[in-house]
Amino acid sequence: xxxxxxxxxVEFEEETESPGLETHRKRKRSGDSDSIERDVAQEGExxxxxxxxxxxxxxxxxxxxxxxxxxxxxxxxxxxQGLKISMQDPKMQVYKDEQVVVIKDKYPKARHHWLxxxxxxxxxxxxxxxxxLELLKHMHTVGEEVIADCAGSSKLRFRLGYHxxxxxxxxxxxxISQDFDSPCLKNKKHWNSFNTEYFLESQAVIQxxxxxxxxxxxxxxxxxxxxxxxxHECQQLLPSIPQLKEHLRKHWPK
DNA sequence: GTTCTAGAAC
DNA sequence: GTTCTAGAAC
Numbered sequence: 001x002x003x004x005x006x007x008x009x010v011e012f013e014e015e016t017e018s019p020g021l022e023t024h025r026k027r028k029r030s031g032d033s034d035s036i037e038r039d040v041a042q043e044g045e046x047x048x049x050x051x052x053x054x055x056x057x058x059x060x061x062x063x064x065x066x067x068x069x070x071x072x073x074x075x076x077x078x079x080x081q082g083l084k085i086s087m088q089d090p091k092m093q094v095y096k097d098e099q100v101v102v103i104k105d106k107y108p109k110a111r112h113h114w115l116x117x118x119x120x121x122x123x124x125x126x127x128x129x130x131x132x133l134e135l136l137k138h139m140h141t142v143g144e145e146v147i148a149d150c151a152g153s154s155k156l157r158f159r160l161g162y163h164x165x166x167x168x169x170x171x172x173x174x175x176i177s178q179d180f181d182s183p184c185l186k187n188k189k190h191w192n193s194f195n196t197e198y199f200l201e202s203q204a205v206i207q208x209x210x211x212x213x214x215x216x217x218x219x220x221x222x223x224x225x226x227x228x229x230x231x232h233e234c235q236q237l238l239p240s241i242p243q244l245k246e247h248l249r250k251h252w253p254k
Numbered sequence: 255g256t257t258c259t260a261g262a263a264c
Numbered sequence: 265g266t267t268c269t270a271g272a273a274c
């Protein structure tokens with residue numbers, strides 16, 4: 001029955017040959033507990049986001065362009081497709097079940113920052129219909145479970161939501177702690193994407209799908225990313241990223 | 255999404 | 265002079 005319900009999983013596996021994934025899912029299915037299945041490798045750099053410059057530039061020999069291999073790599077190896085690769089990598093997977101997988105964000109913008117992704121190849125919220133309602137609810141529930149499973153999470157506040165205009169392909173739910181204590185948080189766009197209306201609450205998205213059958217994103221989203229930096233806890237305006245980051249320390253849990 | 259860096263801002 | 269931001273990346 002799994003094949004009928006999730007034909008895309010089979011397709012994807014055949015394409016990418018991921019034997020690890022197969023055993024992994026079986027294990028989870030047979031276990032069938034509510035607890036989060038942890039299988040995290042603590043090593044760094046998974047190497048999913050290919051820097052367009054790093055590969056050709058490192059080589060002193062001016063490699064020819066337009067080869068079959070490099071052309072194919074362009075489409076699959078493009079940075080915007082990185083999540084599709086990461087989510088298939090067992091070393092990246094924090095949790096998985098029949099419908100979704102959770103990975104750590106490769107460049108976390110807070111102490112805890114996960115992405116919940118469906119196995120179904122849904123490119124973005126634009127492609128979401130009422131048929132995905134239960135899936136979106138499940139993604140939210142799984143996000144909350146990962147939080148509950150995380151040591152020290154009870155001291156932190158979390159938000160779950162989607163970026164109005166995501167850069168990475170494949171729909172992904174951000175689960176992020178509200179400390180925003182991370183060296184990867186570097187610019188205004190990073191801040192505003194999580195701290196303005198650009199961040200669409202998961203619950204609001206679910207409600208929208210429930211009532212309208214689709215997700216509509218208001219106009220003016222790109223402009224939100226350029227708004228002045230404002231503290232999400234006390235609304236104070238800060239003149240620069242370094243000063244914002246210094247200010248945020250005040251609100252860290254004690 | 256990130257890196258890199260010119261030149262604006264301080 | 266140094267810090268910081270913002271736009272290009274073929």
